[in-house]
Amino acid sequence: MRHHQSSRYGRYDGGPDPLAPPIDLSEALDAVADDVMAGYSPAQALREFLRRGGRTMAGLDELAGRVQQKRRDLLSRHRLDGTLQEAKKLLDEAVLEERKQLARDIRMDDTDRAFREMQLQNLPASTAAAVTELADYDWQSDTARRAFEEIKDLLGRELLDQRFAGMKSALENATEQDRTAIAAMLRDLNDLLDKHARGEDTPEDFQNFMAQHGDQFPEDPKDIDELIDTLAERSAAAQRMLRSMSPEQREELMALSAQAFGSADLLDQLNRLDANLQGLRPGEDWAGSEQFDGDQGLGLGDGTGVFQDLAELDQLSDQLSQSSPGSTLSDVDVDRLSRQLGNEAAADARTLERLEKALRDSGLLQRGTDGDLRLSPKAVRKLGTSLLKDAAGRLSGRQGQRDTRLAGAAGELTGSSRAWQYGDVEPWDVTQTITNAISRTVAEGRNPRTGLRIEVADVEVQETEARIQAAVALLVDTSFSMAAEGRWVPMKRTALALHHLVATRFRGDQLQLVQFGRYAQRVDIDELTALPPMREQGTNLHHGLMLATRFFRQHPTLQPVLLIVTDGEPTAHLLHHGGAGPEAWFSYPPDRETLRATIAELDRVGRLGAETTFFRLGSDPGLVDFLAAMARRVDGRVVAPDADDLGAAVVGEFLRSRSHPSDRLGPD
CATH class of the missing domain: 3.40.50.410 (von Willebrand factor, type A domain)
Structure with a gap:
């Protein structure tokens, strides 16, 4: 039987497009040369062209503007109290269901009912304080109990999601055995980081840790430094998120966090992890903050992801600015740019990088004895050709026709031809040149139909009248x-x-x-x-x-x-x-x-x-x-x-x- 296979096609995203046409340097050279002639140095002119971009590609300024726009959108769209609002919603649901149950339960002692109703009625306005006060409450409603326990589960999953992306969804409906495994992973991770900070760890320690807990790290780090880099980046984002909250929100969250999974042990391990990572990667931004003014609440995990996005956008903005000494477009992280702005932006950045490299490698720019970039003689000739062509086109348009042939500048044609000599610039007499080649080929005993090769001796040029130099x-x-x-x-x-x-x-x-x-x-x-x-x-x-x-x-x-x-x-x-x-x-x-x-x-x-x-x-x-x-x-x-x-x-x-x-x- 013949098997039919179907094919699916989509946008190529595996790096530079292998079918992309070669870079056209003419537009770039014209733009660079114009700026040079306006007073820029070639290096400045090249930077200006890369900033502006070309007719069919975005420049660095446009890409940087889109980066800044996305940053503004994130700040204007979100707020940071998503976890607090979700916890309050679950608490209100638990209290409401419990009150319904108390009203329905006719077998309950009136005194007990009154005491419970008074306890629910007089809960603190603070969600954290109310959760703490109800920690030992004997719930009469199973629905209320599940809603209240979900607060602790939510906090635990959110705190873990802050440090380990994806934990919130991975631990949904987690069993006690799952929580125990997470607690063991945190202890082993902190022990490994402590050992690394003292310089006592070995590659085998990392390999043993990954063999036991590797399924918790989808990034698949290859060594302990990659592991620390990944964790420190997210942990620092979590700290920036905490600092960006109002003092009231921060106090409320810290109080609630102690109830995560019904035990303070998780929070202790996470605080230990943060301290270890900050000591190992002090260069991360652990003290920054942002001002959010949107209306979409962010949970702790999602909010940390947004702060990571903001950090990536800031890095991209710095890379696209090319403000550091010696910066080149190879410094731009194209993968991050694709992640933040899409494949089209990444393709534009790759094109700009290829263009910059092509200009530097083409010989059109060269470094002088002072080390500065300059237009090379090759670039001057190429630019002169372009400008002369433009001048000829304008001259033709102005006069209605080309009344002067630039190619025949050696004088008026006489109608005869002569053998080419070194230094001649007159146009070839093509007919006579080919006739000479055929005659020579026949004289040599070869058939011209099997191949004709023109040699220098065959070439004749059209003779022109002498002209005054x-x-x-x-x-x-x-x-x-x-x-x-x-x-x-x-x-x-x-x-x-x-x-x-x-x-x-x-x-x-x-x-x-x-x-x-x-x-x-x-x-x-x-x-x-x-x-x-x-x-x-x-x-x-x-x-x-x-x-x-x-x-x-x-x-x-x-x-x-x-x-x-x-x-x-x-x-x-x-x-x-x-x-x-x-x-x-x-x-x-x-x-x-x-x-x-x-x-x-x-x-x-x-x-x-x-x-x-x-x-x-x-x-x-x-x-x-x-x-x-x-x-x-x-x-x-x-x-x-x-x-x-x-x-x-x-x-x-x-x-x-x-x-x-x-x-x-x-x-x-």
């Missing part, structure tokens, strides 16, 4: 207003996109980046990328133009291209004091001498034949008029893009200048 100076304003007006990151993204374009598509060109604030200086791309927002005042375009002029003169055979990004009129220029170094003179509004010095330096650039474009960020009338006049002096252009469109504007102007080096248009 360029010396490109990109001057970027780093004055205070650039950071204050939200133009800092777009400026950096623009520089990085242009740098990547020149480095990958115009390798014969020379690019110099110059930042100008109170002073100007040449910067490498990684220095500019990591540059924090400048807080000094001053727009020293004069100094920036001086550095550009020096750069152009260092490359006299290259076509000079000058690109200037600024959002303000010049407010500083250099003063020379004989043998002393130059000093920046600052004045706002712009001083006439500052404007005169800046214009004079621009004229020097113009005499070198530099094709000049100003990118104006801002609409101040003085800036508009000044840049328009500057552009007219050197037959240049003024482009006024939005900050987000700056990269596309600069790349577009650079490509225009490379495609039509002799084109001279007036200002826009």
